[in-house]
Amino acid sequence: MNAPRAGFQRNGTVEIREEQRETWGTRAGFVLAAIGSAVGLGNLWGFPYKLYSYGGGAFLIPYLVALIAVGVPMLILEFTLGHSTQRAAPDAFGRLHRRFEMVGWWGILLSFVIITYYPVILAYCFSYLWFSLKALATGANLPWAGEGLAGVTNAGDFFYKTYLGYSEDLALGGLRLNIAVPLALTWLAMYLCIFRGVRFVGKIVWLTVPLPWIMLLILAARGLTLPGSPQGLAFYLNPDWSQLAKPSTWRFAFGQMFFSLSLAFGVMITYASFLHRRSDLNNNAALVGLADTATSFVAGLAVFATLGGMAFATQQAGHPVPVQEVVKGGPGLAFVAFPYALAQLPYPALFSAVFFITLVTLGIDSAFSITESILAAIVDKTGWRRGPVLIVMSLVGLAFSLVYATAGGLNWLGIVDGFVNGTWGIAFMGLLQCLVLGWLYRIDRLRRHANERSDWRLGAWWNGLIRFLAPVTLGTLVWWSMFDDFASPSGFLRDAQGRWHAGNVAGLAVVTLAPLLALAFSSLRGAREAAPHPARPAAPFASGLPALVAAVASVAAAVCGFAAVLAACRGGRPGDPAALAALAAAALAGAVAAAAAYRHIRRAAASGADPAWSARWAGILGTVALGAACGFFLALRTSVAATAAAPSAPAEGLSAAAYGIIAAIGVLVFGGLAWSLYRAVTAGAREDAAGERI
Numbered sequence: 001m002n003a004p005r006a007g008f009q010r011n012g013t014v015e016i017r018e019e020q021r022e023t024w025g026t027r028a029g030f031v032l033a034a035i036g037s038a039v040g041l042g043n044l045w046g047f048p049y050k051l052y053s054y055g056g057g058a059f060l061i062p063y064l065v066a067l068i069a070v071g072v073p074m075l076i077l078e079f080t081l082g083h084s085t086q087r088a089a090p091d092a093f094g095r096l097h098r099r100f101e102m103v104g105w106w107g108i109l110l111s112f113v114i115i116t117y118y119p120v121i122l123a124y125c126f127s128y129l130w131f132s133l134k135a136l137a138t139g140a141n142l143p144w145a146g147e148g149l150a151g152v153t154n155a156g157d158f159f160y161k162t163y164l165g166y167s168e169d170l171a172l173g174g175l176r177l178n179i180a181v182p183l184a185l186t187w188l189a190m191y192l193c194i195f196r197g198v199r200f201v202g203k204i205v206w207l208t209v210p211l212p213w214i215m216l217l218i219l220a221a222r223g224l225t226l227p228g229s230p231q232g233l234a235f236y237l238n239p240d241w242s243q244l245a246k247p248s249t250w251r252f253a254f255g256q257m258f259f260s261l262s263l264a265f266g267v268m269i270t271y272a273s274f275l276h277r278r279s280d281l282n283n284n285a286a287l288v289g290l291a292d293t294a295t296s297f298v299a300g301l302a303v304f305a306t307l308g309g310m311a312f313a314t315q316q317a318g319h320p321v322p323v324q325e326v327v328k329g330g331p332g333l334a335f336v337a338f339p340y341a342l343a344q345l346p347y348p349a350l351f352s353a354v355f356f357i358t359l360v361t362l363g364i365d366s367a368f369s370i371t372e373s374i375l376a377a378i379v380d381k382t383g384w385r386r387g388p389v390l391i392v393m394s395l396v397g398l399a400f401s402l403v404y405a406t407a408g409g410l411n412w413l414g415i416v417d418g419f420v421n422g423t424w425g426i427a428f429m430g431l432l433q434c435l436v437l438g439w440l441y442r443i444d445r446l447r448r449h450a451n452e453r454s455d456w457r458l459g460a461w462w463n464g465l466i467r468f469l470a471p472v473t474l475g476t477l478v479w480w481s482m483f484d485d486f487a488s489p490s491g492f493l494r495d496a497q498g499r500w501h502a503g504n505v506a507g508l509a510v511v512t513l514a515p516l517l518a519l520a521f522s523s524l525r526g527a528r529e530a531a532p533h534p535a536r537p538a539a540p541f542a543s544g545l546p547a548l549v550a551a552v553a554s555v556a557a558a559v560c561g562f563a564a565v566l567a568a569c570r571g572g573r574p575g576d577p578a579a580l581a582a583l584a585a586a587a588l589a590g591a592v593a594a595a596a597a598y599r600h601i602r603r604a605a606a607s608g609a610d611p612a613w614s615a616r617w618a619g620i621l622g623t624v625a626l627g628a629a630c631g632f633f634l635a636l637r638t639s640v641a642a643t644a645a646a647p648s649a650p651a652e653g654l655s656a657a658a659y660g661i662i663a664a665i666g667v668l669v670f671g672g673l674a675w676s677l678y679r680a681v682t683a684g685a686r687e688d689a690a691g692e693r694i
């Protein structure tokens with residue numbers, strides 16, 4: 001436990017509050033908990049399906065670029081923010097500046113939306129686990145079992161009709177007890193995992209992280225030894241390089257990476273706030289990012305090897321079902337395709353049970369990481385006792401979750417998930433975090449804070465990643481997707497006949513309500529107000545003016561670019577010179593503004609002053625305009641709502657390129673993971689020798 005000393009201590013870089021705060025106990029406890037949050041349902045059904053849909057093995061290139069250029073650097077940013085302030089997300093932002101608190105609440109509110117539906121999917125998993133165990137105990141057939149293509153339909157009917165009682169319209173219908181009961185149990189399980197505090201969570205994750213890995217390895221080993229598995233893997237890994245030229249591939253790779261690392265919702269900030277003061281940050285972030293990617297990759301091997309085995313088995317039995325007939329994303333993969341495949345193979349009930357145990361244990365620690373971050377945010381702000389707040393929060397969360405335990409619930413789940421996990425939620429929050437911390441706060445302080453206690457150090461390039469690369473990339477995604485949404489010919493909020501799309505309107509309402517509520521929460525007086533930030537003289541406003549002028553010009557050009565791109569898309573002119581010229585001007589002016597702002601900030605820092613507000617805002621506006629120019633350009637090129645082409649059947653088994661990809665992933669991801677682990681272990685040994693083990 002930390003030294004219980006209150007107040008601020010200046011350590012030359014960033015202020016650390018040395019207050020009594022519970023810690024994880026061990027470094028491994030924290031790392032496992034962060035991995036537990038990252039590794040979740042998204043790894044087992046999101047990643048394999050996206051990889052399959054967007055270029056097979058080729059998808060790994062944008063995914064790894066996203067991970068290395070944006071994911072791990074942002075994870076370091078979140079860890080450092082949480083650790084340096086020792087506060088959950090809202091208070092952590094509030095400690096930097098009173099007005100930033102809202103950013104933290106915004107993320108927390110979006111994570112509250114996630115925690116209303118994530119446990120519902122876990123409840124499906126619990127139900128399917130129950131069906132599998134019952135079949136295992138009684139020796140009966142699995143309830144979704146069937147043969148041939150009719151069997152696939154049967155498995156779909158079992159899930160959608162029998163289990164969900166699914167109706168396609170948005171009317172909710174009555175509560176379905178077969179979902180509500182496991183849902184209540186899921187909330188109870190989440191409650192039991194965290195009610196004793198983070199030190200206990202640090203112990204629970206010794207079960208919830210290794211167990212799904214063991215199960216996944218069993219599924220992968222079993223899948224890979226089935227006859228026909230190479231054919232399945234060919235769907236997964238044979239690269240379709242042409243997909244790399246399609247921007248949608250990059251968009252989905254970045255989106256998947258963000259969700260998978262639990263970035264931007266405040267979870268990682270909160271988890272790091274419970275870290276011991278001397279803990280490593282940089283290497284921990286690398287460990288979490290690489291372990292998450294390794295898990296996704298192995299999950300894909302397990303899924304597609306098994307589907308290959310299924311295709312072979314059904315062919316042998318005379319009722320062939322090719323892999324591409326069953327692969328469907330989202331719930332379809334986990335509750336129809338994969339259960340169907342397992343039912344075609346030996347020991348169906350046993351391996352179904354293994355599969356659903358994997359899903360349940362993968363998901364539970366992701367789910368309670370969200371609850372924990374909301375709980376810590378409330379407790380930090382109000383000073384209320386953790387126990388009662390958790391009980392009330394769990395009951396409120398359960399009440400909201402019940403909305404999805406209805407016939408129309410799955411439709412709403414899809415809509416809300418699409419908004420919160422897509423552009424409107426996660427990507428936008430990530431962008432906001434980078435802009436606020438990169439341009440409005442002295443990010444170099446955070447870098448020094450991270451470096452002072454980390455095994456390996458970040459160079460000044462990290463500042464550049466957070467200020468430019470991450471926000472421009474995320475901005476590109478945000479603007480491009482928003483353009484697609486609103487310019488879509490099928491209508492985003494209203495259809496051609498002027499009828500409202502209730503789902504999209506509600507989704508948009510949820511994501512726009514979040515900042516308003518965040519503003520309200522941040523304006524409430526907290527139990528422990530942040531100590532005033534030590535003031536430094538700021539450079540004069542006029543010194544940042546040239547950068548600001550360029551930034552305003554870039555925004556004006558981006559607005560013109562938007563109008564021109566809209567007209568060009570509607571007129572079917574993807575090479576429209578006016579649109580291209582406006583976008584080029586916006587990009588150029590944006591880059592100039594951001595570079596000038598960066599120069600100003602460096603000069604100000606060298607003279608011991610704070611940068612002028614004009615320069616800070618020039619940096620923000622410039623990067624946003626640059627991102628917008630890139631986003632609109634991509635929208636122009638892809639002209640509304642790009643979807644993945646259905647992958648064609650690969651020739652025969654794994655190609656040579658696929659083997660190359662496996663080797664490259666082996667070296668980069670598993671090699672990188674081994675290296676990070678080695679560094680963590682040797683650092684631990686050094687601390688032991690010095691008698692300062694954390």
Ligand code: PFF
Binds near residue numbers: 039114259263369
């Ligand atoms: N990373 C989790 C997954 O891949 O399933 C989901 C998640 C957890 C998202 C926590 C967001 C979050 F804050």
